[in-house]
Amino acid sequence: MSVVPDPGWARALLAARIFARDPHGFGGVRLAGPPGPARERWIAELRAHLPAGAKLRRVPPRIPDERLLGGLDLEATLARGAPVGRRGVLAEADGGVVLLAMAETLSAETAAKLCAALDRGEVLAARDGISAAAQARIGVVAFDEAEPDEPGLAAALRERFAFDIDLAPLRAADAPPLDPVPRPIAAALPLAADDAIGWLCMVAAALGIGSLRAPSFALRAARALAAIEGCARVDADHAAVAAELVLAPRATCVPVDQPDPEQAPEAPEQPPDGSDRGDAPSDETAQALDDRVLAAAAAAIPPGLLLRLAAGAAGRVRSAGRSGGVGKSGARGRPAGTIAGDPRRMGGRLDLVATLRAAAPWQRLRAGDRGAGAGASVRVRREDFRVRRLKPRATSTTIFSIDASGSSALHRMAEAKGAVELMLAECYVRRDRVAVLAFRGSGSELVLPPTRSLVRAKRALAGLPGGGGTPLASALDAAAELAAAIRRQGGTPNLVVLTDGRANVARDGTGGREPAATQALEAARALRVLGIRAVVIDTAARPSLAARALGEAMGAIYLPLPQADAYALDRAIKGGLG
Numbered sequence: 001m002s003v004v005p006d007p008g009w010a011r012a013l014l015a016a017r018i019f020a021r022d023p024h025g026f027g028g029v030r031l032a033g034p035p036g037p038a039r040e041r042w043i044a045e046l047r048a049h050l051p052a053g054a055k056l057r058r059v060p061p062r063i064p065d066e067r068l069l070g071g072l073d074l075e076a077t078l079a080r081g082a083p084v085g086r087r088g089v090l091a092e093a094d095g096g097v098v099l100l101a102m103a104e105t106l107s108a109e110t111a112a113k114l115c116a117a118l119d120r121g122e123v124l125a126a127r128d129g130i131s132a133a134a135q136a137r138i139g140v141v142a143f144d145e146a147e148p149d150e151p152g153l154a155a156a157l158r159e160r161f162a163f164d165i166d167l168a169p170l171r172a173a174d175a176p177p178l179d180p181v182p183r184p185i186a187a188a189l190p191l192a193a194d195d196a197i198g199w200l201c202m203v204a205a206a207l208g209i210g211s212l213r214a215p216s217f218a219l220r221a222a223r224a225l226a227a228i229e230g231c232a233r234v235d236a237d238h239a240a241v242a243a244e245l246v247l248a249p250r251a252t253c254v255p256v257d258q259p260d261p262e263q264a265p266e267a268p269e270q271p272p273d274g275s276d277r278g279d280a281p282s283d284e285t286a287q288a289l290d291d292r293v294l295a296a297a298a299a300a301i302p303p304g305l306l307l308r309l310a311a312g313a314a315g316r317v318r319s320a321g322r323s324g325g326v327g328k329s330g331a332r333g334r335p336a337g338t339i340a341g342d343p344r345r346m347g348g349r350l351d352l353v354a355t356l357r358a359a360a361p362w363q364r365l366r367a368g369d370r371g372a373g374a375g376a377s378v379r380v381r382r383e384d385f386r387v388r389r390l391k392p393r394a395t396s397t398t399i400f401s402i403d404a405s406g407s408s409a410l411h412r413m414a415e416a417k418g419a420v421e422l423m424l425a426e427c428y429v430r431r432d433r434v435a436v437l438a439f440r441g442s443g444s445e446l447v448l449p450p451t452r453s454l455v456r457a458k459r460a461l462a463g464l465p466g467g468g469g470t471p472l473a474s475a476l477d478a479a480a481e482l483a484a485a486i487r488r489q490g491g492t493p494n495l496v497v498l499t500d501g502r503a504n505v506a507r508d509g510t511g512g513r514e515p516a517a518t519q520a521l522e523a524a525r526a527l528r529v530l531g532i533r534a535v536v537i538d539t540a541a542r543p544s545l546a547a548r549a550l551g552e553a554m555g556a557i558y559l560p561l562p563q564a565d566a567y568a569l570d571r572a573i574k575g576g577l578g
Contacts, residue, residue, distance in 0.1 A: 009175045013045050015163045015245050020049035020225045023097050023139020026162035027118055027213075030103075030153055032144045037172030039143065042165070044178055046097065048142070055096035057089055061105045065337075069113060070125035070134060077360040083130055090114075091134035092496030103142035103153045111154035114140065118160050162217035164249035196234045198220060204244045208252035218246040220398055240359045338386040354386035395491045396431040397450050401479045403499035403539065404440040405470040433491075434480060436461065439475035441468035442509035446478070450486065472503035472550075473516065476523035483532050492534050497556070500540035517546065524553035535559060 019026050032041065047056060059068070066072065070088035090098065100106070100114075114272045117123050121137045140161070146152040158164070197219060204215045222242035226234045338354040338369040359380045366379040434457065435449035448460040474498075483493035527534060534556035538547040543560035551558035 002347050009170060011245060012165050012167065012170065013176070014225075014241070015165055016042055016045040017049045018221050019139065019163060020046050020051075021224045021227070022220070023050075023054075024095075024118075024121065024137040026217060028140035028142060028157070028160055028161035029163040029165060030109060030142050030144050030161050031165055031167060031406060032146075032152075033167035033170075034145055035143070038170050038175070040171050040402060041175045041178075041229060042167060043099070043141075048178060050097065051095075053095070055093050056099060056114045057093040057096065058099045058101060059089055061100075061102040063110070065110075065113070066125075068110070068130065069117075069123045070130075072130050072357050072360065077131075077357075077363075082364060085125065085130045085132050087134055088123060088125065088509075090117050090136040093129070093138050094135050095137055095197045096137045097141055100140055100142045103144050103157075104146035106142075106154060106157075108154065109159055111157050112384045114180065115156050124554070138491055156574055157211060159211060160307065162221065196236070196239045198245060199236070199239050199249070203247055207247055207250070209247060209250050211250070214247055218242040221246050228278060256265040332374050337389050339389055340383070340385065341387050342382065342385055343387045349388045351386045352387040354388075355380060355384050358386055359384040395433060396494060397435060397486050397491050398481055398494045398496060399435045399437065399479055399486075401437045401439065401444070401475050401495065401497045401499075403470060403472075403475075403497075404438045405437045405468055437475060437482065438479055439478075441471065442474075443471055444475040444478040447483070450482075450491075467513065469505040470499070470503050470516070471505040471509075472499060472501070473507050473519035474505075475499075476520065476527060476554075477507070478533070480530060481522070482525055483527075483530065492536075494534050495527070495556070497550075497554075498536065498539050499547060500538065501544045501550045502540075503546070524550050528553065528555035 015029065017213055019029055031042065033039065043056075050056075058562060066086075066088070068088050068090060070086055070091055073084045073086035076086075087434050104116075113123075117136050118137065118140065121135065122133050123136045125131070125132045140157070142157065142161070142173075143152045197215075200215045200218045200222070204211075204218070209215075218239075218240070222234045222238040225231075225238045225241055229238075231238070232559050245565040338351045340358075343350045356378060359378060366381075390427075433450070435446070435450040436457075437444050437447070438447045448457055451457060479497070483495060486493040502513075503520040504511060504513045505516045506512060507519055534551075534554050536547060536551035536554065536556045536558050538544050538558065540547065540559040540560075547560070548557075548558050
């Protein structure tokens with residue numbers, strides 16, 4: 001073997017070649033980045049190395065269950081008068097690869113079904129009178145187009161994918177040309193020595209990876225790489241490349257200390273005849289190999305990982321605009337299946353296709369039904385009616401309750417204004433809203449009602465005054481009333497309180513720290529009973545015990561930010577509300 005591949009196209013294309021040898025064994029590949037020539041170049045590399053006959057099937061993001069997993073073939077069932085099953089896309093792609101478009105928008109239900117198919121290697125279709133299992137040994141390539149601060153691909157699917165590749169910084173013009181290479185032969189993978197297994201497990205532990213799938217995927221990748229290069233066994237270079245491709249993107253920390261030589265894999269004992277088997281490295285050799293594998297993985301850790309961890313959001317954080325809950329069924333929203341019932345009583349819309357699908361298996365038994373009209377081709381009864389269900393996504397509104405009292409530093413006001421403007425700048429995409437409550441003196445004021453207008457927000461925040469006492473209890477009461485009003489309108493309220501926690505004005509406007517602090521804790525506990533998701537940003541120069549106690553009483557996330565700017569505050573809020 002030559003050298004560890006450099007970051008960029010060499011690593012991305014090598015992962016495609018390894019994945020093509022055994023798509024089902026590696027589970028899948030998360031391919032981050034926008035659509036374009038770079039993605040098509042990677043897919044062309046994958047297609048060139050897949051075994052002959054392996055299929056590539058594209059799956060849209062909102063595919064129905066009966067098309068994904070299989071179900072009733074309505075046309076054939078109506079023609080025959082008996083239930084006829086139809087294979088789904090996963091079964092049709094058996095032995096090949098499924099290309100999942102816009103994977104970041106995948107629903108939790110569909111992600112769970114894909115996870116089950118990857119775990120079992122088969123799909124089970126049990127609906128509409130059909131119950132059948134079909135083999136589906138597939139691999140998945142998920143196109144994740146989410147931005148760095150958006151949720152992205154479901155964590156359960158990422159756990160089952162061996163590779164995580166970011167094509168965003170790559171240009172198709174920099175990719176090497178596609179060589180006409182012979183397709184890989186279906187040969188047995190080389191066996192890995194015990195020391196290689198020990199190296200990969202050691203690296204996974206050093207990088208803070210708790211999943212057992214990760215070192216297993218890395219070992220499989222090392223064996224596949226050795227087979228591609230025609231090697232009889234897995235060596236340290238193969239293990240280093242596998243750690244770089246599989247383990248580094250999953251890292252949750254950067255190893256600081258070098259491995260302890262006493263913990264290095266022990267060399268196998270010599271045979272009784274005293275001969276040297278040639279595959280038992282010494283302690284010094286094992287330590288050097290450990291260092292090489294660990295260094296290769298550490299060098300390939302994504303550069304933005306530590307920043308995301310420092311912000312309290314390992315991996316991707318949920319953006320505020322998509323944190324809205326899913327409301328009840330209504331006249332508008334995302335399709336969420338069907339339910340049996342009369343649409344006139346349930347207030348929904350009749351799903352004609354689902355109704356026909358429910359009636360189709362009974363046509364032969366109903367052929368002699370006297371109640372059927374003459375010449376009727378399909379006989380439908382009341383119990384066949386299916387009503388369409390919709391799940392509208394509730395709008396998320398983030399309420400900023402800003403301490404504008406004299407105890408709050410003036411630069412905190414500028415940070416709060418900047419964070420609100422940053423969140424509003426994303427409202428056009430996220431479809432969320434922002435409201436601002438400012439409290440000072442003897443009460444609180446709704447400076448900015450819930451809005452998506454950036455111009456209106458800037459105009460309201462520009463004249464936000466400061467100074468006076470800290471009526472914290474009145475501010476929390478006002479936030480609770482506004483959150484309740486948002487809920488009555490079908491929205492999802494989130495609360496962000498920026499304060500040092502030093503309440504000194506009671507609800508009636510009188511001074512006194514002790515009654516003011518007691519009332520503030522009572523108001524905080526009332527917010528907790530309402531179940532409002534909240535974040536308390538401690539704006540004191542040093543972490544304040546009063547602000548921490550306020551966050552605990554509220555059931556909120558407590559974030560001390562003694563030194564922060566608008567961007568740090570924006571990231572902290574998104575991470576806390578995610």
